Amino acid sequence: MxxxxxxxxxxxxxxxxxxxxxxxxxxxxxxxxxxxxxxxxxxxxxxxxxxxxxxxxxxxxxxxxxxxxxxxxxxxxxxxxxxxxxxxxxxxxxxxxxxxxxxxxxxxxxxxxxxxxxxxxxxxxxxxxxxxxxxxxxxxxxxxxxxxxxxxxxxxxxxxxxxxxxxxxxxxxxxxxxxxxxxxxxxxxxxxxxxxxxxxxxxxxxxxxxxxxxxxxxxxxxxxxxxxxxxxxxxGRPGALTHAPDAFIGPSHASIVPLADDASTFALVRDRLRPRTVRFDTLHELSRHIERLATTAESPPMVLATVQDQSKLSDATMRTYTKLARRAPLVAMFGANVPDDLGNGLRGVHLAASDPLVHEWTILVLGPDIAAGLIAREVSPPGTPQADRRFDMVITFDRSLVTLGARCLLSRLAA
Structure with missing residues (x-):
């Protein structure tokens, strides 16, 4: 029954x-x-x-x-x-x-x-x-x-x-x-x-x-x-609208430039900042510096990172981002075959092979008192030994550019 x-x-x-x-x-x-x-x-x-x-x-x-x-x-x-x-x-x-x-x-x-x-x-x-x-x-x-x-x-x-x-x-x-x-x-x-x-x-x-x-x-x-x-x-208490208010001149409208659906973080900044070519080891250590800035920020920032593909998620990387996720309002990682839920509060976004972000290495840190970004695109051909890999890279602390990059990544992050 x-x-x-x-x-x-x-x-x-x-x-x-x-x-x-x-x-x-x-x-x-x-x-x-x-x-x-x-x-x-x-x-x-x-x-x-x-x-x-x-x-x-x-x-x-x-x-x-x-x-x-x-x-x-x-x-x-x-x-x-x-x-x-x-x-x-x-x-x-x-x-x-x-x-x-x-x-x-x-x-x-x-x-x-x-x-x-x-x-x-x-x-x-x-x-x-x-x-x-x-x-x-x-x-x-x-x-x-x-x-x-x-x-x-x-x-x-x-x-x-x-x-x-x-x-x-x-x-x-x-x-x-x-x-x-x-x-x-x-x-x-x-x-x-x-x-x-x-x-x-x-x-x-x-x-x-x-x-x-x-x-x-x-x-x-x-x-x-x-x-x-x-x-x-x-x-006064809330109630019926019985009194016409005084005149008020409000603030002007905010100006936000719309992004193309296939926008990439590197494409957004390369015309504003001159990229520098760096080896993998240099890029790696500069990335760690940006991550440390996120760890020590007084107000917890959001942290967004592209990792090319899931194979780049080493144990050390996962430990770093798990630590960040304990206090940050949002930590998300983007790459080919990255699962939606990486555990421990980490969010993931799978990128299609056609997405330009799969060729990029990006770390963006954005919060009330910090704006920092490392944005790079690999220029080495597939199969290049790690020590010989080269990237065109920019580092920026310009809040408007970091915000632009963050909007680019967040537009790919759904529920």
């Missing part, structure tokens, strides 16, 4: 909520600091008619039941529609949360969003959930949003190391500090997060937004970290 598991009322409620039933946006004020003038709103997904259901539960259920794409679309449409139905002024700042790796937004389907895009300065906030789960999808989502003219905010910086490691890759126009950074004195980890955010702000001009401001002390802390926009109960 086959027994069927019955679903409880809570599961039924979660399934309905994930399908958009009962979804209503609630709008939280975004204010300028320190004067507190309202300059925009963040749309929050809420289910007021379903007691006890919060967005974290609903999104977790949607992910388990393969409804995440649909729920994300419902929330975006609801936010845009709710803003248009409320009090607003042309060009106002509207922050909309979205999942980082759901399917790209179809403006034809989401007609309310198309209308909102022409009326407001729409910014999509990437939640911290699963930022590095599927880098290829993440980069595709970023490219799609920017192609539609939207800006991007990184949410909850400081809550998870993934978001900080991706600042250079995504180039957000808004940097949102997690409330734990604002509501307490920083410890060592929080201090390096704050330093990383301030450094990125200095490099790019991204606007720092402080969340969770409830007291005068929180406001003081937010201002100390360079925040010029803020959110929190000090300025």
């Amino acid at each position: 086959r027994h069927h598991r019955t679903r409880g009322p809570m599961t039924d409620q979660l399934t309905a909520a994930a399908a958009g039933v009962g979804l209503e946006p609630s709008f939280q004020q975004v204010v300028s600091l320190p004067d507190g003038a309202v300059v925009g709103y963040e749309a929050l997904a809420r289910w007021p008619g379903m007691d006890g259901l919060g967005p974290l539960e609903v999104f977790a259920h949607a992910k388990r039941t393969c409804q995440l794409d649909a729920l994300d679309r419902h929330c975006i449409h609801s936010a845009a529609r709710g803003a248009l139905d409320g009090a607003w002024r042309p060009g106002m700042l509207l922050l909309i949360n979205c999942e980082p790796t759901t399917s790209n937004i179809d403006m034809e389907v989401t007609s309310a969003l198309a209308t909102a895009a022409s009326a407001f300065d729409v910014v999509f906030e990437f939640t911290e959930r699963g930022l590095l789960t599927n880098p290829r999808a993440l980069l595709g989502k970023v490219a799609s949003l920017r192609a539609h003219g939207f800006k991007i905010a990184m949410d909850d910086l400081g809550a998870h190391s993934d978001s900080l490691a991706l600042l250079d890759i995504i180039q957000p126009e808004f940097l949102k500090l997690d409330l734990n950074l604002v509501q307490r004195q920083p410890d060592r980890v929080q201090a390096r997060t704050i330093a990383g955010v301030i450094a990125h702000h200095e490099r790019t001009g991204a606007v720092i937004v402080a969340e969770g401001i409830e007291t005068e002390e929180h406001l003081e802390q937010a201002l100390a970290y360079g925040a010029t926009l803020g959110q929190g109960y000090r300025f």
Whole structure:
């Protein structure tokens, strides 16, 4: 006799909520600091008619039941529609949360969003959930949003190391500090997060937004970290959009050059830096130096390496990268026949024989306080004895070039 598991009322409620039933946006004020003038709103997904259901539960259920794409679309449409139905002024700042790796937004389907895009300065906030789960999808989502003219905010910086490691890759126009950074004195980890955010702000001009401001002390802390926009109960509770905000002139759009599908790290830098020809032993020792820089960096960086093929993964190499993976948000190795899961937190990417990366030897280290890259292409014919192998090589500490190379590799890394 086959027994069927019955679903409880809570599961039924979660399934309905994930399908958009009962979804209503609630709008939280975004204010300028320190004067507190309202300059925009963040749309929050809420289910007021379903007691006890919060967005974290609903999104977790949607992910388990393969409804995440649909729920994300419902929330975006609801936010845009709710803003248009409320009090607003042309060009106002509207922050909309979205999942980082759901399917790209179809403006034809989401007609309310198309209308909102022409009326407001729409910014999509990437939640911290699963930022590095599927880098290829993440980069595709970023490219799609920017192609539609939207800006991007990184949410909850400081809550998870993934978001900080991706600042250079995504180039957000808004940097949102997690409330734990604002509501307490920083410890060592929080201090390096704050330093990383301030450094990125200095490099790019991204606007720092402080969340969770409830007291005068929180406001003081937010201002100390360079925040010029803020959110929190000090300025009002989320609710209906009943007050048209003041005018706000936001940051300019980040400029990110799209990469060709078959781009290689060496091809991206060879016209910007003059390659040098080196022997294998020289290349090997310089590679170890770049790896040591990753090991000693104060803020854990991501580490990406091409190894030509799986046979190059020596025991010594695996020990080095296993050690790096213990603290880094992402360590990935690319090469022919490299398995997806190398164990111990190491991710692998198999490269086809036609991929130009199989002829390259690359190590990229990118984090809040380090950018270093060794990028080389072998010029020796197959079968050359190891001591006689030659490579055209560049070493760079130019953050923009290291970021370009990292985007090239991450575009090949799927879930």
